[in-house]
Amino acid sequence: MTIVVIGAGPAGLAAARSALRAGADVTLLDSSDQLGGQFWRHLPDAAHAAKQRVLHHGWSTFEALASEVTQHPSCTLVQNAQVWLIEQRDDGAPRVHAHVGPVDSVGRTALTLEPEALILATGAHDRTLPFPGWTLPGVYTAGAAQALAKSERIALGSRAIVAGAGPFLLPVAQSLALTGARVLGVYEATTTAALMRGWGAKPWQLGAAVGKMPELAGYVAGHVRHGIPYFTGRAVIEAHGTDRVEAATVARVDASWSPIAGTETTIETDAVCVSHGFTPRLELAIAAGCSITAERFVEVDVRQQTSIRGVYAAGELTGIAGADAALAEGSIAGHFAARGPRSAEISRAARARDRFVSFGDRLDAVHAPRPGWTSWLRDDTTVCRCEEVTSGELASIQSQTASCGLRSLKLSTRAGLGICQGRICGRSVEELLGGTFADGVATDRRPIVSPVRIGDLANASVELPTEETSHQKKH
Structure with a gap:
């Protein structure tokens, strides 16, 4: 049994280990030169860090996974591998195309794999809602701030603000403090009342949260030790500066995240780290033909199998739903992809998955962005950074063209057509333009997943799907 696993974060490593234990031959592909994904992004070996675990939750789990996977004789590890396309073969099985080598380098090695089964563990990236001044140097996604703190021991500023929504803000602030930055405050947009309603309702359903209490206690202790204040019902609604960020305006927000007039406070800062949740990286799943749920996630069954056999x-x-859910789901996916028999270990993983997925559903219900965020914007606020499209331009062109299709709106506004291909602005653009579109197009549909040099593309003997053929294959 040959299996390809794409992604070497918690889910991908757990999937590879589980498949190897079930007797499969596994090829593990990852775009980084280090294992661990975004969650276990760590210092390079040359740094000789004696206490990596201080910066990483569950570091011993990572060490055990990485050791078993990399030392297994049936595992082939391919790092610096950019998967740019998945095709469906005549028999319906996937064909994976990748380039191996440093990103955007010349002469990368082309790699084509035709496994019997494919496991997608490509993770997610930060979602940051736009606000006036968010394009200034010194405004970062919270994920980028944490990645630099973990992997380079770099503090992005001496006086930092962490803002947005969700518990991810806590480890980000702690990572910054451990790197030497003074964190002026953590600003959670969800109000205290909403937090109490969301987390206090039906507490018997929060079994997964009990296991996370020591982790939460560690973050709270770290915040107390470093003197980091925590505020609820507040959001960064504007960043100020010329060549870089020099200050940020924080305001109280109501339950819908609309700023409350008269509550604005301007804080001097040289780093603003913002995260309003995460967006799953769906491109490869869509290219493979997998069904996507109404909530814009990959639809899977109890074995973690998608709609594509x-x-x-x-x-x-x-x-x-966090790293614990990812570990459980990866174990289940790897086991069943390798056609392993039902076992007590997998049954335990299934129960853990169900608990943590329920926890993730509660997390989303409590901390998901509320529609009032659009009132932060002014007409001159940049929404699409790549093409420098403003909120006012989006609204004006939509009104002038009376268009109800996302494809035509993207072409007429240029929003989402820059180098990031809508990865940063896509969801925000969709919400600003109305959220649903007559043509059924979504910004997650990118047949070519990562940038490819024309020379490499010319040498690739593949039939590239268009958006239309990719959509047809899905159904």
């Missing part, structure tokens, strides 16, 4: 998904592709 032989294609499995695990981790944040199926829902944002």
Whole structure:
């Protein structure tokens, strides 16, 4: 049994280990030169860090996974591998195309794999809602701030603000403090009342939260030790500066995240780290033909199999529920992709998955962005950074063209057509333009997943799907 796993974060590593234990030959592909994904992004070996675990939750779990996977004789590890296309073969099985080598380098090695089963564990990236001044140097996604703190021991500023929504803000602030930055405050947009309603309702359903209490206690202790204040019902609504950020305006917000007039406070800062949740990386799943739920995640069954036979998904592709859920889902996906028999270990993983997925659903219900965020914007606020499209331009062109299709709106506004292909602005653009579109197009549909040099593309003997053929294959 040959299996390809794409992604070497918690879900991908757990999937590879589980498949190897079930007797499969596994090829593990990852775009980084280090294992661990975004969750276990760590210092390079040359740094000789004696206490990596201080910066990483569950570091011993990572060490055990990485050791078993990399030392297994049936595992082939391919790092610096950019998967740019998945095709469906005549028999319906997937064909994976990748380039191996440093990103955007010349002469990367082309790699084509035709496994019997495919496990997608491509994770998610930060979602940051736009606000005036968010394009200034010194305004970062919270994920980028944490990644630099973990992997380079770099503090992005001496006086930092962490803002947005969700518990991810807590470890980000702690990572910054451990790197030497003074964190002026953590600003959670969800109000205290909403937090109490969301987390206090039906407490018997929060079994997964009990296991996370020590982790939460560690973050609270770290915040107390470093003197980091925590505020609820507040949001950064504007960043100020010329060549870089020099200050930020924080305001109280109501339950819908609309700023409350008269509550604005301007704080001097040289780093603003913002995260309003995560967006799953769906491109490869869509290219493989997998069905996507109404909530924009990959649809899977109890075995983590997608709507396409032989294609499995695990981790944040199926829902944002944290590393524990990703580990459980990866174990299940790897086991069943390798056609392993039902076992007590997998039954335990299934129960853990169900608990943590329920926790993730509660997380989304409490901390998901509320529609009032659009009132932060002014007409001159940039929404699409790549093409420098403003909120006012989006509204004006939509009104002038009376268009109800996302494809035509993207072409007429240029929003989402820059180098990031809508990864940063896509969801925000969709919400600003109305949220649903007559043509059924979504910004997650990118047949070519990562940038490819024309020379490499010319040498690739593949039939590239268009958006239309990719959509047809899905159904």
